[in-house]
Amino acid sequence: MARRRLSPAQRRDQLLDIGAALFAARPYEDVLMEDVADQAGVTRGLMYHYFPNKRDFYAAIFQRASDRLLASTGLDDDRPLEEQLTTAIEAHIQYFVDNPRDAMTVNRGALAGDPAIQAIIAAELSTVGARILDKLGLEGHAREIAAIAVHGWLVFGRAVCVEWMQSQTISRAELTELCLRAFASVIDLDAHNVGA
Amino acid sequence: MARRRLSPAQRRDQLLDIGAALFAARPYEDVLMEDVADQAGVTRGLMYHYFPNKRDFYAAIFQRASDRLLASTGLDDDRPLEEQLTTAIEAHIQYFVDNPRDAMTVNRGALAGDPAIQAIIAAELSTVGARILDKLGLEGHAREIAAIAVHGWLVFGRAVCVEWMQSQTISRAELTELCLRAFASVIDLDAHNVGA
Numbered sequence: 001m002a003r004r005r006l007s008p009a010q011r012r013d014q015l016l017d018i019g020a021a022l023f024a025a026r027p028y029e030d031v032l033m034e035d036v037a038d039q040a041g042v043t044r045g046l047m048y049h050y051f052p053n054k055r056d057f058y059a060a061i062f063q064r065a066s067d068r069l070l071a072s073t074g075l076d077d078d079r080p081l082e083e084q085l086t087t088a089i090e091a092h093i094q095y096f097v098d099n100p101r102d103a104m105t106v107n108r109g110a111l112a113g114d115p116a117i118q119a120i121i122a123a124e125l126s127t128v129g130a131r132i133l134d135k136l137g138l139e140g141h142a143r144e145i146a147a148i149a150v151h152g153w154l155v156f157g158r159a160v161c162v163e164w165m166q167s168q169t170i171s172r173a174e175l176t177e178l179c180l181r182a183f184a185s186v187i188d189l190d191a192h193n194v195g196a
Numbered sequence: 197m198a199r200r201r202l203s204p205a206q207r208r209d210q211l212l213d214i215g216a217a218l219f220a221a222r223p224y225e226d227v228l229m230e231d232v233a234d235q236a237g238v239t240r241g242l243m244y245h246y247f248p249n250k251r252d253f254y255a256a257i258f259q260r261a262s263d264r265l266l267a268s269t270g271l272d273d274d275r276p277l278e279e280q281l282t283t284a285i286e287a288h289i290q291y292f293v294d295n296p297r298d299a300m301t302v303n304r305g306a307l308a309g310d311p312a313i314q315a316i317i318a319a320e321l322s323t324v325g326a327r328i329l330d331k332l333g334l335e336g337h338a339r340e341i342a343a344i345a346v347h348g349w350l351v352f353g354r355a356v357c358v359e360w361m362q363s364q365t366i367s368r369a370e371l372t373e374l375c376l377r378a379f380a381s382v383i384d385l386d387a388h389n390v391g392a
Contacts, residue, residue: 113309144365149374152356156378160348169340178345178382182352185381186374 012050015040020061024101028110033057059116062106066124069095075131082180084135088128089157089179093172096161103165125154136187149186156182208246211236216257220297224306229253255312258302262320265291271327278376280331284324285353285375289368292357299361321350332383345382352378 006014018039022031033054037047051057073088075081096103106117129150138146157179164175202210214235218227229250233243247253269284271277292299302313325346334342353375360371 148356148359151359152352155355156348156352159351163344163347181381185377
């Protein structure tokens, strides 16, 4: 295969694309850095120049997916908060559906508890939490209570999605409904329905 | 110090007691296996015979604390579920208050993501979850929904307790109330108030 001329950023993106497809198709353990290099038509040395090891490579793929998910689920429009939350929850569930191996790899598989992955998840939850808090427009002690409640709710949401991915005993609609009901209970949604 | 004659089980308990006190008093990094051996009046060799390394030693202390917490928070009496849950939630919060370093060590510190610790936490959540599900007396699909909801709620409870330990911005009563409100929303509490 002829090696195409790509800028470093393009090359990095290409490697991430190839890796994402491979990690989606096979268990983490079965993806080899060498396979990625071969598919990209680059030397193994160049592959390792971009990503020192498979763990870092996976983390970079996971980071990019997180960035994209965050970019696609902003709470910045004028619809009522509940509607926007529903859209965001559905987008997150769709992410789990589209990336079933991710959920296992980072939560119960090879990279469960991995500090780099945990940091990406924590940053994602923190970003989404800040968006929700801003949208609620709370101040003072009400904001302090909401900050803990929203954090707990986001962790709840991740946990039920992971559980759902494994058990598949309840429907997607029931899962969405469960998340919304939990949110409404920990935050007094009616009182803060900005834009409603 | 004279070495007392103890059975292996007594010796193990003694070492765990000394370790628990040291880990409560100092950061994880500052507790040395040698200090524990010295305080127990045993050789380092014997210490390492019981616990191959500090991580295993800490996990054994953590496991014992989890066992005790589970033993003290059964849901087996005739009071309404909400009352029993309140008692259990308060006992768990008390555990966090009594063991503030634990919360940091296992969630955001030296052992965050450690597989042995994660397994103990997962087993604890699973035991508590099964108790709640049994108490609810649900069957069929209602039980499947509740299983995911209860799992998510338990993870929620842990997350808000850890957050509360770090921020201390809300009161203990508000924290308990938040957990109860979340539970009532994800489970239809009134409909299943066994023993009420």
